[in-house]
Amino acid sequence: MAVQHGIWKIGDKPQTLTTVTLESESLLEEQITKDISILSDHWLLIGRQVYTDFGKYIDLLAIDATGSIIIIELKKDKTPRNVVAQTIDYASWVENLSSEKFVQIYADFAANNGLPDQTFDQAFKAKFGVAPVEDEINSSHQMVIVAAELDASTERIINYLNDKASVAVNAVFFSVFRDGENLYLSRSWMIDPVETEERAVNTGQRGEWNGEFYVSFGTYPDGRNWQDAAEYGFISAGGGRWYSRTVFMLKPGDRVWVNIPGTGYVGVGKVSGHPMVADEFITDDMTMQGGYNRALEYGEDDAEYFVPVDWLHKVSESNAVNEVGLFGNQNSVARPRASKWDHTVTRLKELWHLSK
Template sequence: MTIYTFEENNLKPIKSTTFVEAEILERSHLQQAIKNNISVIAPDCLVIAEEYSDWDGSRKRIDLLAIDRSGNLVVIELKRTETGDHMELQALRYASMVSTMTLDLAADIYCKFKQINGDLTFDKENALLEISNFVDVELDESTFGDDVKIILVSPNFSKELTTSVMWLNERNIDIKCVRIQPYSYSDSILIDVQQIIPLPEAEDYQIKAQKKTEERREAKTISQKDYSKFLFNGEVLNKRNLAYEIVKARYQELNEKSYKNLYSDFSQYEHVDGLIIKYEEVLENKKDRYFYEDSKVLIMDNGDRYVVSNQWGKGNIYKLIEVANNFNYEIIDQSKSSVIRSYELDGYLIEQLEDTSILVSKNEEPIKAYPYLVKLGIEHGISATNKFGNKKNTRQLGKDILDKLLG
């Protein structure tokens, strides 16, 4: 974009320049000017820190850190180069680093910032008061920093950067790009400041469009969720509760209740180390990933307490069911409950379902399948063990019997 002077009914272009040519330094000049006039690039923001780097294991510094009227943190990243130099990736890292900042820490930071900038009597109480007066919400730890926003400031932005920013905006990450272009005019440097992403005149529309896209994405995710139900021990269960009931059933069958024995029984499950863990080893932020309620804790004979994972989906529940088959548990996937073949003999009905479950009933009353199948197998010369000498489970033995009886 070109800026012109209007002289004698004529438009005369003003020569653009660069901050390098104009000998304007990024930190000493540009950053100070923006810090002292923050409303130019970030209206309704209060700067609380400059060159912020109070985190462990990193020397990275946030150029400017601010708070908006809603109590959200705002990361402001500056570059005087012509392309932006991957500043969006840098800003995302910074945003993640400050995302856990508390109101108490923000007050400490703002207090130091004010003192460094000359207000030596400014204390933490003043900081909390100024921040509280600035925001438009009733501020406390629960309402502070719900979100982290990003503002990128540069003379120009590469196509790769703007594409990334627009994609992130579509996924509800709030990033703005503000272009600051210097011009040389007489003995002065003029600065043209423009928000280019999102365009101010289209910002409301884009926010509504992003919200609609997000709602559509969430609806699609919900529609793709798996709501499979399983019948086990007379109860219809979802995946997570089925997994718990399988582990609990085996726990109750143990003569000697110990973690070692329970672990051994489920050792064929590939993620057994995360299946059952000690109660005390569950971190505060992982409690929602286990059946942590007192009523569902498994207590071993030595008094140790263990909890069962509640993180189950299609990818792992069927693997656990395969292990449970070795205990001859009858688990029916109700989404695959159609009978694919059956055989009736002397009042007994053997049925194989779509999910390969085997059901046995006598005179239309369900009975325990495995003992009957073992007896029937002996009568028809079908072994209850496989070629390796291992005991077949209900599904394997039932399949072999049906294969022979049905020819």
């Protein structure tokens, strides 16, 4: 279904702003290069006009905190349906790239654009707050087509790939409006981008999953607090659907290993209940030290979601396990398939004297 954009200037009488056509795809590319949040706040741009081994150029390459690579193809006008095949072709090349190749792609991009962070590691840590995990880089990928309009055939193809083949491909529609000398850019996603990210997380990863769940329990002043979690038996995530969506992978009986980014591993436990919003979990008799967004006040998308946990072992933040070689990831909950995850679980069992 075609997406139509409209902007009205508020006054005595609403005034419709005139839509205009961009002069070139390079202008759109330039705007996104300067601010990738036009597409997503959760992406780091790592490459522009990336030359492939078969003589074609990928418009833009980005990465998210999980290491998923995003292939971005830009079209300033209505897209021909072969743009999907072209983007998939690019993805087939990206899939086989090594982490060293992405380091080089970013180094070239940083040098050409005068970026303050000259290395991939520096840029990743500056954006996401943690160092990249080599085994997770390019563990999955997403494809995004950016265009003014999709033809009906292209839209059907994208829907089919998502629904039937679980391929992480999406489209972003944009429009440009004029108000005097000023130009405004608007954009709208064809499919909720969270759904595309979930497909990327759940497919295309290397190795076998060992059945153990990883939890990133980010703490902050006046917010999420590990002492609360340790006392009342829970893990939680929130502040936006990108952060909270993965907790819904958990079900009673699952085992979770909890890491506080930048601090270390603090506990392991078994899930004892289904995910629920903060309003349902927090009761009047709980004396919480941290603060947690309630759906009643912040809405369901930005609320904190809790998963009840029976702790098998827990330690204070001062006794957290933080060693070289342990797995780390920004996903609130993950099913890691990296060899480093097997090592992490084995090592924590040794340190915490867990027999199984």
